[in-house]
Amino acid sequence: MDDIDRAVAVLARGGLVAFPTETVYGLGADATNADAIARLYAVKGRPLGHPVIVHLGDAGQLDDVALEPSHAARALAAACWPGPLTLVVPRRAGAIVDGVTGGRATVGVRVPAHPLALDLLRRFARGVAAPSANRFGRVSPTAAEHVRNDLGDDVDLVLDGGPCEVGVESTIVACLDDRITVLRVGGVPVARIAEIVGRDVSIADRGEIAAPGTLEAHYSPRARVVVAEPDAVDDRVDALGPDLAIGVLALADVALHVTGVTRLDPPRDIDDYARVLYARLRDADRLALDVVVAVPPPDVGIGAAVRDRLTRAAR
Ligand code: TXA
Ligand code: MG
Numbered sequence: 001m002d003d004i005d006r007a008v009a010v011l012a013r014g015g016l017v018a019f020p021t022e023t024v025y026g027l028g029a030d031a032t033n034a035d036a037i038a039r040l041y042a043v044k045g046r047p048l049g050h051p052v053i054v055h056l057g058d059a060g061q062l063d064d065v066a067l068e069p070s071h072a073a074r075a076l077a078a079a080c081w082p083g084p085l086t087l088v089v090p091r092r093a094g095a096i097v098d099g100v101t102g103g104r105a106t107v108g109v110r111v112p113a114h115p116l117a118l119d120l121l122r123r124f125a126r127g128v129a130a131p132s133a134n135r136f137g138r139v140s141p142t143a144a145e146h147v148r149n150d151l152g153d154d155v156d157l158v159l160d161g162g163p164c165e166v167g168v169e170s171t172i173v174a175c176l177d178d179r180i181t182v183l184r185v186g187g188v189p190v191a192r193i194a195e196i197v198g199r200d201v202s203i204a205d206r207g208e209i210a211a212p213g214t215l216e217a218h219y220s221p222r223a224r225v226v227v228a229e230p231d232a233v234d235d236r237v238d239a240l241g242p243d244l245a246i247g248v249l250a251l252a253d254v255a256l257h258v259t260g261v262t263r264l265d266p267p268r269d270i271d272d273y274a275r276v277l278y279a280r281l282r283d284a285d286r287l288a289l290d291v292v293v294a295v296p297p298p299d300v301g302i303g304a305a306v307r308d309r310l311t312r313a314a315r
Helices: 003-012 034-044 059-065 071-080 115-124 144-154 190-197 230-240 270-286 303-313
Strands: 017-019 026-030 085-090 106-110 171-176 179-184 224-227 246-249 291-294
Touching: 003 017, 003 026, 003 115, 017 115, 017 144, 026 034, 026 115, 059 071, 059 106, 071 085, 071 171, 071 190, 106 171, 144 270, 171 190, 179 190, 224 303, 230 246, 230 291, 246 270, 270 291, 270 303
Parallel strands: 085 171, 224 291, 246 291
Antiparallel strands: 017 026, 085 106, 171 179
16 A cells, blocks of 8 residues: 555545645545535635535546536646646536535636556545645645644644745636636746637736635745845845844845845746745745845746735735
């Protein structure tokens, strides 16, 4: 019996398994087991009615949980799965328990691109409901030790797949009534979504129609996060005053002139920024910093998702 067999057994008896994906670690439960889903919400500390993404092992299972997904949804699935894209599509009645979608008529679905996740999902064969494996509102985990530190014994098994390759969550795209709307920027750039569907897509990552939960401050470390463009860092640090322990997070090629601050291990490029973002915010807490002054990467590719998460962490 290997680790995946053990994980399948835990899911089958209604337990919780944390597993790696290419984006962040997920906290998984059997999407067809109401008791397992209730425990998932309790451990996560997540408000009921805040829907959870269903993870599948194969794009061919989309129709098991979705009801007549649109051409656009199928095109996005074909082009991006396995990968960091979540589709919100009409939900097939009875396929998963109501708690997973907070009673909505839609369901969020994705096929993650991580060999351990795919192995687990394919052997389990049913949908696995999984939010990011952190307590509600905290920084998402991108390594197995982050999950253990956050959730301790509340999770029955943690599969260790090493550090996550992408590092920020999936892009969420709603494909409903012929409209294509990005609800959360993430691992797949919005320009790539538009290219696949062959038309402009709207971004609604704020407001009522957006994914529930995206309004609150999120992704926050204990340290306060302040976002500053490169030429504003010195002034921001001065304004914070001498009594605070301050860290600066910026790309390696951003020159800093301020002294008396801790430079957090700098990301090499935009992709690396996404990969290490959450680990650096955790470093800030480990170093007992009061404030992190973060210089966002350029708004190119996955840089948009990094800027989004920093802005939310700063609220
Ligand atoms: O990369 C990811 O997406 C990670 C990994 C583990 O797959 N998961 C993740 O899950 O970020 P979570 O629960 O932290 O965020 C899921 C988001 C929430 O904002 C939720 O409101 C939205 O997806 N969502 C899920 N189902 C939805 C639905 N039917 N309609 C609108 N939003 C939905
Ligand atoms: Mg989350």
